[in-house]
Amino acid sequence: MDDAEELYENAPCAYVSLHPSGYILRANQTLVDWLGYSKEELAGKAFHDILSAPGRIFYETHFAPLLRMQVFFDEVALDLSDASGTTMPVLANAREVRDADGAPLSVRIALFRARQRRQYERELLEARRAAEKAREELATLNASLEERVENAVQKRIKLEQGLWYEKQTAKLREQFVAVLGHDLRNPLASIRSGAEILARDPVPEKREKVVTLMRSSIARMSSLIDDMLDLAASRLGKGMAVEMKRVELGPVIQQVVDEVVAGRDEARVETQIDLPDPIECDEGRIGQLVSNLVGNAIDHGSEGEAVRVVSACRNGVLTIRVTNAGGPIPPDVRVRLFQPFSRAEVRAHQKGLGLGLFIASEIARAHKGKLEVESDEKETTFLFSMPQTAPQTVP
Known part of the structure; x- marks a missing residue:
């Protein structure tokens, strides 16, 4: 070979x-x-x-x-x-x-x-699979860790926010009690003074004037007490009681606006009411809502500028818009605007418990409607809307 x-x-x-x-x-x-x-x-x-x-x-x-x-x-x-x-x-x-x-x-x-090569390739493949599995496990662990850290951070933020709001609420409660005591004490003092005048001065002309002032004080106290009862009912989970029936709502809104303006010498309110058909609602509560919104608009609007009230019913939805001129509502005020014990900065001559918008929002909710706010550099609008059911036709 x-x-x-x-x-x-x-x-x-x-x-x-x-x-x-x-x-x-x-x-x-x-x-x-x-x-x-x-x-x-x-x-x-x-x-x-x-x-x-x-x-x-x-x-x-x-x-x-x-x-x-x-x-x-x-x-x-x-x-x-x-x-x-x-x-x-x-x-x-x-x-x-x-x-x-x-x-x-x-x-x-x-x-x-190629036995050793195949074994080496298998080992490489197994190592690669092990590395991929380890990478996936690490990614899962990282994601879980990030989620846990994020959850912990969010919980801490919520806790700190809760503590901050609790402190603010406690402070507002103190202010609330102080304002309540002050606002109830004033009409009580007026009634007591009026009673003393009536007791010692029988002149009919003066008596009529004193009685008018006493009635105004009583109405003021009644309004404050009604606000407190509404707040208590809401806090106890009972909600706002409403009595629904079909009424001519246009005259009700106009009367409420006139009553609000009558007590404010320099206030101007322009109304545009287009409600030719009866509306199913609680007219007393809707009047209360309009009164609160118009009063709020006058208190916080630009002095000398008219407040606009526009109401209509289109496509089965009742809407009431109350608009005032003025700067925007600050974001920190806006987030708690419809909460009790929450008041924006008001002018020195303004009084009240700061429950008006909260009660208005509860009235809207009781009517299965909603109360929203839009605010920019020029004006602020509160919009109340609620669905209307078609009236039943009696054969």
Whole structure:
């Protein structure tokens, strides 16, 4: 055996030559030793017969067609099956030998053991999967940690806000009690003084004037007490009591506006009321809502500018808009505008418990409506809206 033959037979890789039909023409001794077949047993076998089951499928669907198309390929992973049925991972390099006319003559294949390489690749793949899993777990942990930190921060913020609001509420309660005591004491003092005057001065003209003042004081006290009762009912969860019936609401709104303006010498209110049909509501409560909104608009609007009251019923929705000129409502005031114990800065001559807007919003809610506010640099509008049901026609 010359050197070339010896190198072919005992090369560190396996050589195999195939007929174009895929049968083995010749194999070197290295392949014989790997597989445990004799050369005679290998000769004439189909190449796919020495492959594992997955390798046969791959050979038929990829290996042979690819070789026929491009004449060669390198480093294709295959699994050989030896005489005992044990698989052996290999890498295959193949070349197709063709004649001058391009017709295939044979296929030459070099096979290299790849067990350690496959094991290394598997270890790399497992390491990659482990790394991806660890990265996913870390991402989940980070997300969970961020969420927990965010929740803790939000809870801390809410707690601090709650403490701040609690302090403000306590302060407002003190102010509320002080204002309540002051506002009730004044009309009581007026009534007592009037009673003393009546007792010692029987002049009819003066008596009539004193009685008028006493009635005004009594009305003032009654209004304060009604506000307190409404607040108590709301706080106890009873809600605002309403008695619904169909009424001519336009005259009610106009009368309420006239009453509010009558007690304020410099106030001007322009009304635009378009309510030709009866409205289903509690007319007393709606009057109270309008009175609170108009009084609030006069108190906080620009002096000398008229307050506008616009009311209509369109598409089954009653709306009442009360608009005053003036600067915007500050954001910190706006968020607590409809809460009890909450008052914006008012002018020195203004009095009250600061319950007007809260009670107005409760009246709106009792009518299954809502009270909203819009405020910008030019004007502020309070909008009350409530749905209306079509009246039942009696046959």
